[in-house]
Amino acid sequence: MTGPRPLDEDASALGGFCRWLGVRRGLRFSDYGQLHRWSVTDLPGFWSAVQQYLGVPFRTAYQAVLEEDRMPGARWFPGVRTNYADGLLRDGDPREPALITVREDGTAQPLAAGEFRRQVAAFARSLNSLGVAVGDRVAGCLPNSAESAVAFYAAASIGAVWASVGSDYAPEAAAARLGPLAPKVLIAADGHRHAGVDRDRGPAWTALREAVGPAHTVVVPRLRATVPSDCLDWRELTAGEAALEPVALPFDHPLWVLFSSGTTGVPKGIVHGHGGVQLEMYKTLALHWDLGPGSRLLWATSPSWVVWNLLVSAPLVGATAVLYDGSPTHPDPTAVWRAVSAHRVTHFGTSPGLLAACERADVSPGRLCDLSALRQIIATGSPVPARAHAWVTARVGDHAPLVPISGGTDVVGALVGGAPTVPVVPGEISAPCLGVAVEAWDPRGRPLVNEVGELVVTRPMPSMPLALWGDASGERHRQAYFATYPGAWRHGDWITRTERDSVMVHGRSDATLNRNGVRMGSADLYAAVEDLPEIGEALVIGTELPDGGYWMPLFVALREGAVLDDALRDRIRRAIRHRASPRHLPDEIMAVPAVPHTRTGKKLEVPVKRILMGADPGTVAAPTAVDDPAALEFFVRLAKHRARRA
Structure with missing residues (x-):
């Protein structure tokens, strides 16, 4: 454009x-x-x-x-009653696919709109028969597949509160999220295929069931034909004729709990409402992305990431959701592009990391595949470098612009992104999204133009959280978003707002890990690593790189007599993979003399991150606030070493 x-x-x-x-x-x-x-x-x-x-x-x-x-406390559309699943009752051809599940081996399973509604209705009826009532929780531990979408809409239709994690999550990490919700029903897949390997998840969901204690466990058979006798079979619960009749709910009735990890402790559960999320989804999908009947949106994602929620909402505007289940780069980086071609995808959601992997592999998807149906590539998860736009133009084609967006789990969508009538400038995000009053502020709350500041939202949005789960007083909610700038939402990103109203995102201003758009807390990783007898303490940092990559090193302070050799590094990686998830695996593991803390004992994740990103150490951590100022010297030296190598 x-x-x-x-x-x-x-x-x-x-x-x-x-x-x-x-x-x-x-x-x-x-x-x-x-x-x-x-x-x-x-x-x-x-x-x-x-x-x-x-x-x-x-x-x-x-x-x-x-x-x-006002923020917090804005009250939208009082008196309105609605249901998120009402959108599935829209007019349209019931034979057209609402969902297409695509496996990494190329096999595909379309689910027509009429059959999708029938399965949702049948499972909703089964949930009611199991005693699930309005306000009860239904949890999923599932891959990116039609079953996850059916389960979500069924729960929503009867007024239950949905929560999910990907089936790759370790039981302890999944239980940390789902356990506090005390779900009445847990739905889990017995396995999935990733990177050419069948992953048996039977032991994992068995451990999760023991930790969470649901009244009923439903198993989706993916690797086996049979289901354990003490579990319910997904196939039986979705069988039979049924009519979809969503219950009418208040505008702010809880729809789901999404998880946005903090830097310490248990991940916080973010509660959103039926009405506010509907408005945000319709606005984003239709007005910003121009999705509608005949459109197809593909994203290789997981139910752990908020873009899954956007993806499975595509049928609300008459579009088809293409759910890619598996590794998008197996057996090579063209795998997901072949799916885009085979299913005539019009909108392809991806991450800068995947685009960079394709560039490193020197592939040309536009020559290898028929991408003539593709109208837009949407990228999020980390800042999109200018070179990614040049690669897309040269190797995919100039008919499908690369449109960066940035937002988050907290608001269930984008704060800044693109629009059909706004040009894309490489290295920038085109504009604030409609209805989102975005500014960059300095520490005193003064707006900045052409300078780096904190991303703030100065007016309410319907999709802002209703609450944090278990936060009866609202204090955690206030501290999370409004304590820094009372009355304004602080999102936790560093941005520059240009005089043209475009935006450049420079990365997280807090310590949340954000690998390929999946936000993770450090607590899950620490729980795995610090149980090893050789490890005294650990510190993990995630930093965005100028080329669009992401560097996530793990620093370990060893106990006396321990040595960080290859064998210990392997044990650390195995512990992380087993107790957290493969996404938590660090890029490097380095030994440090000590982990720095505040005087009250909190690890200095944010100051260390800023030092590694080039900030002056004197401006990010006052020596009087650090328990051992000498512990920062290692990171200062490392930052200088990396700067010389760059």
Whole structure:
């Protein structure tokens, strides 16, 4: 795209939205910037227009859109009743695929819209028969497959609260997330295939079941035909005719709990509501990504990552969700591109890391595959370097722009991204998303332009969390997002907002690990490593690299007499893989004299990260606040060494 297109002349859903605003509300916008400014200035006008134009299924009328305009505590659409699963009842050809599960060996299983609704209805009926009531929790430990989508929508349809992790999660890591929810039903796959190997997950979900203690366990058979006698068979619970009849729920009724790991302790569970998430999903999928009937969205992801929630929501706007189940680079980096070609994918979601792997392998997907149906490549998970755009143009084609987005689990979507009428500038994210009042602030809360600052959101969004699970007082919720800048949402990213309203994301400003978009807490890794007798303490850091890569080193302080040799490194990796997940495996393991802490004993993850990213040590950690200032010297020397090598 060479320049912005007039909004009301564009053929996209966004263009149609602007024409509708002109006819129905007398509003005219010359460009996206004007539309965005209206969307964050007149929040009631914008979000009511999204609901009306896109047909977000509200069961009841509303007298107010935003009754309380404050953060935290904004109250949206009071009195409205709805259900997330209502979107599956939209008009359309029941024979068209709502989902297509694609395995890494190329086999595919389409699920037609009519059959999808039947399975959702049948499993919802089974959940009711098992005693699941409104507000009860249903948990999944599943791969990226149709079963995970069916289970989620069935739970939502009866008013149960959904939560899930990928089937690759170790039992202890999964239990740390799902255990506090006390789910009544646990749904688990007995295995999955990844990188050409069948992974037996029977022992893992058995251990998870013992840790979580659900009343019922449902097994999805992937590797075996039989199911243990003390478990329920997924196939039986989804059999038989049934009509989908979602219950009407309050706008803010909890839909799901998503997990965004902190740097210490148990990962926090983020609670979102049916109504707010519906509005965000319809807006993102239709207006920003231009998904609709005939579109197909593919993402190689996991139910542990928020993009899975976006992916399985594609049927709400009439699009097909293509669920890639397996390694996107097995047996080679063209594997996922072959799936894009075979299934005529129009929108391909990926990470900068996968694009970089394809570049390193010197592959040309555009020559090897028919990608003529592809209209857009959406990239998130880490900052997208300018060179990735050049690679996509040269090796994929100039007909499918690479559109970076950035947001997070906390708001179930993007804060900044692209739009059909906005040009893409390599190395930048095109614009703030509609309805999102994004600014970069300095430590005193002053807006910055063309300077690095904290990403803040200054007006409420319907998809902001209702609460954190188990946080009855709301104090953890306030501390997580609003303590730094009272009344404004601090997201935890360093960004630059340019004078053109584009955005550059420089990485996490906190210590959350963010490998390929899957945010992980360090606590799971520490629990695995620090149980080893040779390890006194561990520190893990994740840093974004200028080339779009991600470096995640693990530093270990050894007990007296221990030596960090290859054998110990192998044991550390095995412990992490077994007790956390393969995603937690570090890129390097290095011995350090000591792990630095605050005077109160908290590991200095953020200061160490900033030192390794080139910050002046004197500006990130006052010596009087560190229990052992000399412990930082190792990281200062390492940062200098890496800078000389760069």
